[in-house]
Amino acid sequence: MGKKLIVLGHGYDRNGNFDPGATGNGTSEHEWLNGVFLASLRKYADGHDIDFYTQNMFANRDANTVTGYDDIIELHLDAASAAAKGGHVIIYHKYSPDAMDHRLGNMIANHFGLRGGKMFHGRDNLYNLNTFAKRRLSYRLLELGFITNKENMDYFKKHYDVIARDLISAVVNQRIETDEGKGSSVEEKTPVPSTEQYTGIVEYMNRNNMDSSFANRAKLAAQYGIVGYKGTAEQNNALLRKLQTGAAVKPVKSIEQMAQEIIDNKHGNGHENRRRSLGISAAEYAKVRAEVNRRASGAPAAPRKTISQMADDIINNPKVPNGHAARQKWLGVDSATYEKVRARVNQLLR
Ligand SMILES: [Zn+2]
Structure with missing residues (x-):
C-alpha cells in the first residue's frame, strides 16, 4: 500500500488568496474541514502513510505537479437548498469506482446518507479530477454531506471524531479504533466544537x-x-x-451606471473630483473612466461570454491567473459579473 494524500477543499492558495468554499449553518467548507475535523483526521492518520494538503490545491493548480502518491482523496461539503442532504463520491466519468471508492462511499452512507440515494457520481468538468485522471492517478472527491443542511451539519459537528476515524479507516483499509478503544463510546466523549467560532x-x-x-x-x-x-x-x-x-447602506452602482452619470455631468469636472463624488476607489474609477472613453469613441462593448463559459475558463484554462482581482481583470468583466462567475465556479467545484 502506497502513500495517500488527503486534500482539504478550498482555503488559502500560496499567494494568500482565500476561498471559503460553500457556506451554511454558520460555517464554511474551509473553516469546518480545516478545524477540529482536520485535527481528528491527523490524529487517526498518525502512523499511517498519509499526507495532508491543506491549501487550495485547485487554485494552486498543484494537481499537475504533486507526486509520490498512490491515492488522492479530496474533501468537500455540498451546498444547495436547505432540504438537500446526504453525501456522495465523485469520480472521473469514464472510471468505475474502485475498492477505496466503495469503502469511502459506505462510510459516507453510514454517517450522512447518500445524496439522492446514489453513492457515485461521474464528472468531467472539475479541474483536479480531470488532471489526476489525465495523469492516471487514483483520485476521488468526497462530498461529506451538505453544509446547507442542518441535520447533516448538526450530525457532523457532534460526531466529527468518529467520522474522521472511519474516513481514515476507509483510506488505509484497516479498522482503526478510537483512543478509548471502543468505537461506540466515543460519541459522548467527543467534545462538541464551541459555537463561538462560527459567525452565525x-x-x-x-x-x-x-x-x-x-x-x-x-x-x-x-x-x-x-x-x-x-x-x-x-x-x-x-x-x-x-x-x-441596521447600519446605513451605501448604494452600489455598476460601472456602466457611473459612466452614464459622468457623461450626464452629474459628477463635475476633473478625475479626482468625479472619483470622490462617486465615492469609489482609484481602481474602480479607472474602470468607469475606461467605460466613459469607450462610449465616447463609439467602440462596441467587448463581446460577452456567458457566465458558464467564463466559469469553465476559470476552472479549465491553465492560463488563468491566481487571485480574484487578477481573474476579474483577465476576464475583463465588472465586479457584479465576476461575482456571478465566481458563484458558478464555486457551484461547480463545491
Ligand atoms: Zn467544496
Missing part, C-alpha cells in the same frame, strides 16, 4: 428570510463598506453587526 451570519440571514448565499453576502458587504469580501470570520462578524444594527 448565515443562520441570522436564514432566520430573517434573507438570501444567505455568498454572492448576496458579498453584495451586502460592499454596500456596507466591507471591502474585498471573502467570507472570512472577521468579515462575517462585521456584516452581522451591520445587519443587526
Whole structure:
C-alpha cells in the first residue's frame, strides 16, 4: 500500500488568496474541514502513510505537479437548498469506482446518507479530477454531506471524531479504533466544537428570510463598506453587526451606471473630483473612466461570454491567473459579473 494524500477543499492558495468554499449553518467548507475535523483526521492518520494538503490545491493548480502518491482523496461539503442532504463520491466519468471508492462511499452512507440515494457520481468538468485522471492517478472527491443542511451539519459537528476515524479507516483499509478503544463510546466523549467560532451570519440571514448565499453576502458587504469580501470570520462578524444594527447602506452602482452619470455631468469636472463624488476607489474609477472613453469613441462593448463559459475558463484554462482581482481583470468583466462567475465556479467545484 502506497502513500495517500488527503486534500482539504478550498482555503488559502500560496499567494494568500482565500476561498471559503460553500457556506451554511454558520460555517464554511474551509473553516469546518480545516478545524477540529482536520485535527481528528491527523490524529487517526498518525502512523499511517498519509499526507495532508491543506491549501487550495485547485487554485494552486498543484494537481499537475504533486507526486509520490498512490491515492488522492479530496474533501468537500455540498451546498444547495436547505432540504438537500446526504453525501456522495465523485469520480472521473469514464472510471468505475474502485475498492477505496466503495469503502469511502459506505462510510459516507453510514454517517450522512447518500445524496439522492446514489453513492457515485461521474464528472468531467472539475479541474483536479480531470488532471489526476489525465495523469492516471487514483483520485476521488468526497462530498461529506451538505453544509446547507442542518441535520447533516448538526450530525457532523457532534460526531466529527468518529467520522474522521472511519474516513481514515476507509483510506488505509484497516479498522482503526478510537483512543478509548471502543468505537461506540466515543460519541459522548467527543467534545462538541464551541459555537463561538462560527459567525452565525448565515443562520441570522436564514432566520430573517434573507438570501444567505455568498454572492448576496458579498453584495451586502460592499454596500456596507466591507471591502474585498471573502467570507472570512472577521468579515462575517462585521456584516452581522451591520445587519443587526441596521447600519446605513451605501448604494452600489455598476460601472456602466457611473459612466452614464459622468457623461450626464452629474459628477463635475476633473478625475479626482468625479472619483470622490462617486465615492469609489482609484481602481474602480479607472474602470468607469475606461467605460466613459469607450462610449465616447463609439467602440462596441467587448463581446460577452456567458457566465458558464467564463466559469469553465476559470476552472479549465491553465492560463488563468491566481487571485480574484487578477481573474476579474483577465476576464475583463465588472465586479457584479465576476461575482456571478465566481458563484458558478464555486457551484461547480463545491
Ligand atoms: Zn467544496
